[in-house]
Amino acid sequence: xxxxxxxxxxxxxxxxxxxxxxxxxxxxxxxxxxxxxxxxxxxxxxxxxxxxxxxxxxxxxxxxxxxxxxxxxxxxxxxxxxxxxxxxxxxxxxxxxxxxxxxxxxxxxxxxxxxxxxxxxxxxxxxxxxxxxxxxxxxxxxxxxxxxxxx
Amino acid sequence: xxxxxxxxxxxxxxxxxxxxxxxxxxxxxxxxxxxxxxxxxxxxxxxxxxxxxxxxxxxxxxxxxxxxxxxxxxxxxxxxxxxxxxxxxxxxxxxxxxxxxxxxxxxxxxxxxxxxxxxxxxxxxxxxxxxxxxxxxxxxxxxxxxxxxxxxxxxxxxxxxxxxxxxxxxxxxxxxxxxxxxxxxxxxxxxxxxxxxxxxxxxxxxxxxxxxxxxxxxxxxxxxxxxxxxxxxxxxxxxxxxxxxxxxxxxxxxxxxxxxxxxxxxxxxxxxxxxxxxxxxxxxxxxxxxxxxxxxxxxxxxxxxxxxxxxxxxxxxxxxxxxxxxxxxxxxxxxxxxxxxxxxxxxxxxxxxxxxxxxxx
Ligand code: FES
Numbered sequence: 001x002x003x004x005x006x007x008x009x010x011x012x013x014x015x016x017x018x019x020x021x022x023x024x025x026x027x028x029x030x031x032x033x034x035x036x037x038x039x040x041x042x043x044x045x046x047x048x049x050x051x052x053x054x055x056x057x058x059x060x061x062x063x064x065x066x067x068x069x070x071x072x073x074x075x076x077x078x079x080x081x082x083x084x085x086x087x088x089x090x091x092x093x094x095x096x097x098x099x100x101x102x103x104x105x106x107x108x109x110x111x112x113x114x115x116x117x118x119x120x121x122x123x124x125x126x127x128x129x130x131x132x133x134x135x136x137x138x139x140x141x142x143x144x145x146x147x148x149x150x151x
Numbered sequence: 152x153x154x155x156x157x158x159x160x161x162x163x164x165x166x167x168x169x170x171x172x173x174x175x176x177x178x179x180x181x182x183x184x185x186x187x188x189x190x191x192x193x194x195x196x197x198x199x200x201x202x203x204x205x206x207x208x209x210x211x212x213x214x215x216x217x218x219x220x221x222x223x224x225x226x227x228x229x230x231x232x233x234x235x236x237x238x239x240x241x242x243x244x245x246x247x248x249x250x251x252x253x254x255x256x257x258x259x260x261x262x263x264x265x266x267x268x269x270x271x272x273x274x275x276x277x278x279x280x281x282x283x284x285x286x287x288x289x290x291x292x293x294x295x296x297x298x299x300x301x302x303x304x305x306x307x308x309x310x311x312x313x314x315x316x317x318x319x320x321x322x323x324x325x326x327x328x329x330x331x332x333x334x335x336x337x338x339x340x341x342x343x344x345x346x347x348x349x350x351x352x353x354x355x356x357x358x359x360x361x362x363x364x365x366x367x368x369x370x371x372x373x374x375x376x377x378x379x380x381x382x383x384x385x386x387x388x389x390x391x392x393x394x395x396x397x398x399x400x401x402x403x404x405x406x407x408x409x410x411x412x413x414x415x416x417x418x419x420x421x422x423x424x425x426x427x428x429x430x431x432x433x434x435x436x437x438x439x440x441x442x443x444x445x446x447x448x449x450x451x452x453x454x455x456x457x458x459x460x461x462x463x464x465x466x467x468x469x470x471x472x473x474x475x476x477x478x479x480x481x482x483x484x485x486x487x488x489x490x491x492x493x494x495x496x497x498x499x500x501x502x503x504x505x506x507x508x509x510x511x512x
Contacts, residue, residue, distance in 0.1 A: 035357045039374050043437040043448060054439065055446055055453065055464075078370045081439035083400070088366025089355050089373050111228045111237045147263045150190035 012076045019092050020072035022100040030104050033097030040085065041098065048118035049102050054081060064106055068099040180270065188264040198264040205257035212250035219243060338500065343493045345377075345395040347474060352378040353399060353423065353484040361483045362399060364418045370440040373399040374426065377486070394494055396426035397474055398436050399484065400456055402443055407457035410512045416475035418484065423474040424460050425494040428452055430467040432496040445471070461509045468497065470507040 002014070025033075038047065044060035046052045051062035058081055063071065072095055078084035085095075116124050187194040219242035227238035280288075301308050331337050352361045356374040359381065367373070377395050380388060404420035416422070424445070426434050433449035443457035452465030460471030472494050475487035492505050 032357070039356050040372075040436070043435070054437070055444065055451075058439075078440055081441055083372030083438055083440045084368050084370040086366060086368045086371050088368075089360065089362055089371075094358065109228065111235060111240075113236045113240075114234055143259060148187055149184040150187050151184045 012073075015069060015072045015076075017069075020068040020096060020099055022068060022096055022103060025096060025100040029093075029097045030100045033094075033099070033101030034105075036090075036094055037098050037101050040090075044082070046118060047120075048105055050118060063102055068103075071095070071099050071102070180272070183270060186264065186268055189268065195265075198260065202257045202261050202265070205253045205260070209250040209254050212246045212253070216243060216246040216250070219246060333498075333500070335500070342394070342495070342498070345489055345494060346379055346383075346391050347377050347395055347486045347489045348379075349486065349488050350479070351486045352479070353397070353476065353486065354378045356396070363482050364421055364478045364484055365482055367399070367401040367421055369401050369403050369420065371401045372436065372438050372440070374436050375399050375423070394427070396434060397423050398426050398438065398445070399423045399476075400438060400440075400443075402440075402457055407443060408459070410459060410507075412512060413459060413473065413475075415477065416473060416487070418476060418478055421476070421484065422456060423476045423484070423486075424454075424456060425472040425474065425490060427495040428467060429462075429469040429471060429494075430465070430496060458509070459507045459511070461507065469503060470509075473507070 006013075037049070041049070044052055044054065045063055046060075049063035052060050054060060060082070074082060075085040075090065075095055075098075076087070116127065188198045189195065219239070223239045223242055225239055229236060229238045229241060279285075296302070331341075353373075353375045354361050354377070356376050359376070359378070361378065362373055362375060375397050376392065380391055380395060383391050399421060400423075401419075401421045407420065407422075409417060426436060428435050428447040428449065430447065430450055430452045433447055435445055435447045435454075437446045437448055438444070438456065439446070443455055444463065445454045445456050445460075447453070447465065447467070450466050452467035453463045454460045454467070454471045455463045456471070460473055462468070462470060472490045472492050474490055476484050477487050479485045493501060497503075
C-alpha cells in the first residue's frame with residue numbers, strides 16, 4: 001500500500017531511524033533544540049509542546065506522547081495547517097535536537113501540583129486567584145449569615 | 152432566651168418616635184426567632200459534640216504532621232489524577248492546613264450556635280467631632296500660628312515655600328532620563344529603520360544558516376533574521392532583533408494575490424514579512440499554511456500573507472510590513488532594501504499613509 005501511494009506522487013520518504021533518533025545528543029545540542037523549538041514551534045504547540053488552539057476550531061496537537069518519527073514526518077510534510085520545515089533550512093541534526101529537547105523536557109519530573117500545561121505564571125495565577133478568592137468569598141458569606149432559625 | 156434586657160424585637164415601629172429627618176421611615180427589626188440549637192436540646196448537644204470533635208481533631212493532625220515530617224522521604228512524589236506533587240508537600244500542607252481549618256470552623260460554629268444570641272442595635276453616631284472639640288482645636292491652631300510669629304516675619308514663610316517648591320525642579324529634570332526626545336530625526340534613526348539593507352542575506356534564526364530559494368518548499372515557514380545581526384552584541388543586538396525579525400513563507404504563486412507594485416518583492420511565491428505584530432508588537436509565527444493566515448497569539452489579529460499581509464481579523468489597524476527580497480548570485484535570499492514602512496506597533500507620530508491597504512495594487 002505504501003509502495004502504491006509512493007508510486008503516485010513524489011514526496012519525502014518514510015525516514016530511517018537514524019534520521020530522528022536522539023541517541024548521542026549532547027546537552028548543548030538539546031539546549032539548541034530548545035532554542036529551535038521556542039523559535040519555530042512554540043507559537044502553536046505551546047512552550048512545553050502541550051498543544052494549543054488555532055482559529056476556526058483547528059488545533060495544534062499535544063506532542064507529549066508523539067514519537068520522534070511522527071515529529072520528523074510532520075515537520076517534513078506539514079500536515080493540515082502546519083507549515084513545512086524542510087531540510088534546506090532545518091537539517092536532520094536540527095530536527096533531532098528538537099526531538100531531544102522535547103524528550104528531555106517531558107522526562108523532567110514536575111511535582112509542583114496541578115500541571116496546567118505550562119501555560120505560564122499569569123494564566124496559572126489566574127486559576128489560583130479564582131479558586132482562592134472564590135473560597136474566601138464563600139467563607140465570608142457563611143460568616144455573615146444569620147444561621148438557621150427554628151421557625 | 153434568658154435575659155432581662157429589652158431585646159430590639161420587643162420594640163415595634165409604633166412605640167418609637169418617628170425620625171422626621173430620615174428619608175425612609177425606620178422599619179424596625181425582624182421579630183426574634185430562636186436558633187435550633189436553643190429550641191431543641193438534642194440539636195444543641197449535637198452542635199456541642201461537633202465543635203468539640205473539630206477542636207479534638209486538630210491535635211491529632213498536628214501529630215500526624217510531625218510523623219509525616221520524619222516518615223516521608225523528601226523526594227517521594229504522588230499522582231492523584233491530574234494532581235502531580237511532592238508527597239511531603241501534600242502531607243504537610245494537608246495536615247497543617249486541615250488542622251487550622253478545623254479550628255476556624257469550630258470557632259465560628261461555636262460563635263454562631265452556642266454563644267449568646269442576643270441581638271443588639273448600635274445607632275450610628277455622627278462623624279463630626281463635638282462643637283467643643285472643634286472650638287478647642289481652632290484655638291490651639293491660632294495660638295500655634297501666633298507663636299510661630301509668621302504674622303510679623305512674613306519672609307520666613309515665603310522662604311520655606313520657595314525652598315520646598317524648588318525641590319520639584321531636580322525631580323522634574325531627571326525625567327529627561329526616560330529616553331531621548333523622539334524628534335523626527337531620532338525616530339528616523341531608531342524605530343523607523345532596521346538593519347535590513349540591500350543585499351543582506353536572510354538567515355535562519357538560531358542557526359544563522361542562509362536560506363536558499365531553491366530549497367524552500369511550498370507551505371514552508373522559516374523564522375529568520377538579517378545576517379548582519381551577528382555584528383551586534385548584548386542589548387544592541389536585542390534591540391535590532393526586536394525590529395528586524397521576519398518570517399519567510401513559500402506559497403503557490405497561483406493561489407495568492409501579488410499586487411503589481413510588489414511583483415519583484417518576492418521570488419516565485421517566497422514572501423517575507425515582519426514578524427512583529429502591528430497591534431502592540433508581539434512576535435508572530437503562528438501561520439496556517441492552507442489559509443495563508445498568520446495569527447497573533449496576543450489579541451488574535453490575523454494577517455493574510457497571501458494578500459500582502461492585510462488584516463483580516465482582530466485589533467491590528469495596519470497590514471504587516473513586507474520585506475522586499477530577491478536572490479543573490481548564489482541563489483540565497485537577500486533583501487532588496489530595508490522595510491518601506493516602520494515595523495511594529497503604532498505610535499503617535501507614525502505616518503500611516505504608505506502602508507499597504509486592501510485593494511492597493
Ligand atoms: S499584539 Fe498582535 S494582536 Fe495584539
